Amino acid sequence: MQKLPSTYRWALHIHALQRQRPFAFSAHKPQGGNNKPGSAAQMNNKNNASSSTGGGAKGKDEANIEGKLPNAVMGKVCTRFPPEPSGYMHIGHAKAALLNNAYARMYEGKLIIRFDDTNPSKEKQEFEDTILEDSKSLGIVPDFVSHTSDYFPxxxxxxxxxxxxxxxxxxxxxxxxxxxxxxxxxxxxxxxxxxxxxxxxxxxxxxxxxxxxxxxxxxxxxxxxxxxxxxxxxxxxxxxxxxxxxxxxxxxxxxTYDFACPIVDAIEGVSHSLRTIEYGIARRFLSSSSCKVLVLY
Missing domain, CATH: 3.90.800.10 (Glutamyl-tRNA Synthetase; Domain 3)
Structure with missing residues (x-):
């Protein structure tokens, strides 16, 4: 397994999932009745940023087997899929893209595909194009496509x-x-x-x-x-x-990703930032620390 660390990690992940009951999106009725999604301009509403910085959330991983999102309101949920355009789409990308898309559609909200183009040594336009094409083949059509570099200034x-x-x-x-x-x-x-x-x-x-x-x-x-x-x-x-x-x-x-991503999340109005367990409390703490920049300045 030492020669296949990624395979070993996925095996452990699947083993853990087998100990839980199936994930069910239909198990939770969103708040807010039949409210319609907000406009594109509302994506930049800073009030939406509170959830991405942990406002009101419990001090533990929020992932759960019922498919609920904390503090979710129909028509107000905005998720994002932020791949780095440094390679072709892989199974990890697909999992993240499908999960974020499922929640965005479940709550009649919005999905952003944001390319984390912060490392020019590895990134190409070709990878961006193929990731968008592969996302479409999975039935994922974003409401908005952006780049971290849009916010460099x-x-x-x-x-x-x-x-x-x-x-x-x-x-x-x-x-x-x-x-x-x-x-x-x-x-x-x-x-x-x-x-x-x-x-x-x-x-x-x-x-x-x-x-x-x-x-x-x-x-x-x-x-x-x-x-x-x-x-x-x-x-x-x-x-x-x-x-x-x-x-x-x-x-x-x-x-770096840990500095830029949470700040851009807040600017773009991302309400829910979904991460897998391996990121743990460290990245969540870094994210909240970066978002304090927006509060302080």
């Missing part, structure tokens, strides 16, 4: 505000040393950089200079957290090796 603006507020810092520590420090709960020396120093290095990253390429932006969280991925996670990194398939060489710094 806003994400850069919010990142700069985090730096100015002292909630993030630019780190030029070599990768191996950074990894060792994270494993051992040791704070980076760069954590003590002044706001002015951080902004200076941030400009180098945005310009894609030699200095900028040695840097990343990290969220100032807790380096002693027992969950290692929460120890000052990377929010932005610099990439210039390959032009972006949509924007060419316009951008040199790119946000």
């Amino acid at each position: 806003k994400l850069q603006e919010l990142m700069e505000k985090l730096l100015k507020n002292g909630d993030a810092y630019v780190d030029d520590t070599p990768v191996e040393k950074m990894r060792d420090e994270r494993d051992n709960g040791v704070e980076s020396a760069c954590r003590k950089f002044s706001v002015e120093k951080n902004l200076e290095l941030w400009k180098e990253m945005l310009a894609g200079t030699k200095t900028g390429l040695t840097c990343c932006v990290r969220g100032k969280m807790n380096m002693k957290d027992p969950v290692k991925c929460l120890r000052d996670p990377v929010f932005y990194r610099c990439k210039t090796d390959v032009p972006h398939h949509r924007h060419g060489t316009k951008y040199k710094a790119y946000p």
Whole structure:
């Protein structure tokens, strides 16, 4: 099984599912009667963002075998399928796409397919096209197609505000040393950089200079957290090796998924963000932390 880690993970997942009774979408009657879905403009209503940040939700995984969505209202549910266009559609994509589509249609809401195009080294237009084609073959037609890169200017603006507020810092520590420090709960020396120093290095990253390429932006969280991925996670990194398939060489710094996705969810009015169990509490905490950016700024 060591040679087939993905197969092993799926086997464990299927084994766990066999211990539960069948998933039934029809077991729950949505709230709100026969209300019609909102307009496309309502997708940008920030009031809809509360559910994606965990507002009113229980402090545990919300997935359940009855097929219920917490805080769901007929015509107001908005889900999203956010694949990275770095390969062809696979079974994991299909599962996520079908689940998000099923809930969107069940509640007479909306489905967004948003391409997480934040890593130009791996992404191609070809993959976007085939993912859309394969989604259609599964009976999935989104109400809206977007790209994380549509929001790059806003994400850069919010990142700069985090730096100015002292909630993030630019780190030029070599990768191996950074990894060792994270494993051992040791704070980076760069954590003590002044706001002015951080902004200076941030400009180098945005310009894609030699200095900028040695840097990343990290969220100032807790380096002693027992969950290692929460120890000052990377929010932005610099990439210039390959032009972006949509924007060419316009951008040199790119946000990570954990920073960008929850913020864009809020901007687009996503009401319910569906994730599988392996993401667990760590990613949920990162998502809520990123969404605080919108609240604070």
